[in-house]
Amino acid sequence: MKKRRTDLNRNEIVQGPSPAAVKALRTFPVEGMNFYYDGYNGSALVPELSKKFGVPRDRIIVGYGAEDILRTIFDRLDPARDVVLLNELHFDYYHIHLHARGVRFHEFRLIPEEREFRFDVDDCIEKMRALRPKLVLVTSPNNPTGNVLSSRDLARILAAAPKDTLVAIDEAYYGFDDRYEAAQFLALLRRHGNLVFIRTFSKLYALAGLRVGYALCGRNVIPMLGYQGRRLGGSRVIEEVAVAALRSSAYYRNLARTIAKERDRAIFAVNKFAHFRAFESRANLFAVKVSPGAKAAVEKEMARMPSLVCKFYAPHLLRVSVATRADMDDFIAMMARADRNAER
Numbered sequence: 001m002k003k004r005r006t007d008l009n010r011n012e013i014v015q016g017p018s019p020a021a022v023k024a025l026r027t028f029p030v031e032g033m034n035f036y037y038d039g040y041n042g043s044a045l046v047p048e049l050s051k052k053f054g055v056p057r058d059r060i061i062v063g064y065g066a067e068d069i070l071r072t073i074f075d076r077l078d079p080a081r082d083v084v085l086l087n088e089l090h091f092d093y094y095h096i097h098l099h100a101r102g103v104r105f106h107e108f109r110l111i112p113e114e115r116e117f118r119f120d121v122d123d124c125i126e127k128m129r130a131l132r133p134k135l136v137l138v139t140s141p142n143n144p145t146g147n148v149l150s151s152r153d154l155a156r157i158l159a160a161a162p163k164d165t166l167v168a169i170d171e172a173y174y175g176f177d178d179r180y181e182a183a184q185f186l187a188l189l190r191r192h193g194n195l196v197f198i199r200t201f202s203k204l205y206a207l208a209g210l211r212v213g214y215a216l217c218g219r220n221v222i223p224m225l226g227y228q229g230r231r232l233g234g235s236r237v238i239e240e241v242a243v244a245a246l247r248s249s250a251y252y253r254n255l256a257r258t259i260a261k262e263r264d265r266a267i268f269a270v271n272k273f274a275h276f277r278a279f280e281s282r283a284n285l286f287a288v289k290v291s292p293g294a295k296a297a298v299e300k301e302m303a304r305m306p307s308l309v310c311k312f313y314a315p316h317l318l319r320v321s322v323a324t325r326a327d328m329d330d331f332i333a334m335m336a337r338a339d340r341n342a343e344r
């Protein structure tokens with residue numbers, strides 16, 4: 001697969017998808033393309049996800065990326081009545097889409113601790129009680145800060161949430177965290193009908209251009225959303241490739257490990273500089289606090305090296321996507337120069 005230039009701005013996986021996924025795309029039997037999947041609501045991916053995660057088929061939604069699933073949820077909200085609760089410093093698509101639809105949202109606190117960010121779950125619960133939001137949406141691992149919500153904290157949120165509040169966890173960065181509490185989260189999904197996990201093939205699976213995401217739903221989610229499955233079924237091409245990726249566990253386990261190693265190496269290096277503080281992360285991205293005197297120097301460096309442009313998510317919070325070892329070496333060298341040239 002042709003690699004375009006690295007970009008540390010979009011949280012893509014430059015290493016590319018598994019050989020089996022590439023093969024599925026290259027050798028796709030074109031002769032079958034004139035047919036839908038057999039029967040109604042046909043899908044190769046839903047049964048595969050059901051088997052892998054132990055979630056019934058009729059509680060799985062497949063969409064055109066996680067974006068499509070988020071949109072399905074947002075489009076259900078009534079701007080006249082409904083309120084949404086988000087964590088601070090979230091994926092900007094959320095507020096762009098909510099603004100466009102005129103839906104009000106509030107934020108609960110995300111606290112920068114010494115080593116990593118932490119969701120303020122007490123604040124979330126307090127605001128949930130006061131606002132009775134129709135939707136609570138938490139990103140875990142969070143984009144742009146890389147911190148996660150523990151199963152214990154999610155259980156607390158669910159225990160406090162009104163039953164008609166949808167609790168959605170955007171797990172777009174699922175798969176990078178080797179401490180992910182899979183069994184505990186699935187147990188919560190079985191217990192709480194208003195819980196949904198949203199995931200994508202764009203990040204760990206390195207298939208952003210394929211546009212495919214999915215949601216694992218608690219028993220009430222599909223009725224709450226009034227969601228109608230695709231009667232004529234899914235895309236044969238997309239689903240065949242996604243299934244091949246799902247079956248490539250060893251490749252992706254390795255990829256996740258490689259990325260985690262590069263991420264942690266870059267964080268360690270950046271933390272040696274005087275003007276920056278990098279936060280621990282469980283995703284293929286991390287956040288760096290930039291001192292006010294160093295911001296102009298960082299911007300100047302990024303203007304000189306377009307392939308190393310990272311995104312300022314807040315005035316002094318830089319989000320960095322993790323790429324190859326060579327890219328991260330270039331990034332560390334760039335930060336070293338910015339550190340030297342910062343205003344004292």
Ligand SMILES: Cc1ncc(COP(=O)(O)O)c(C=O)c1O
Binds near residue numbers: 066172173212
């Ligand atoms: C938190 C989060 N959710 C969802 C998405 C969108 O994913 P997809 O490519 O599947 O639409 C992104 C993309 O960057 C993201 O960061």
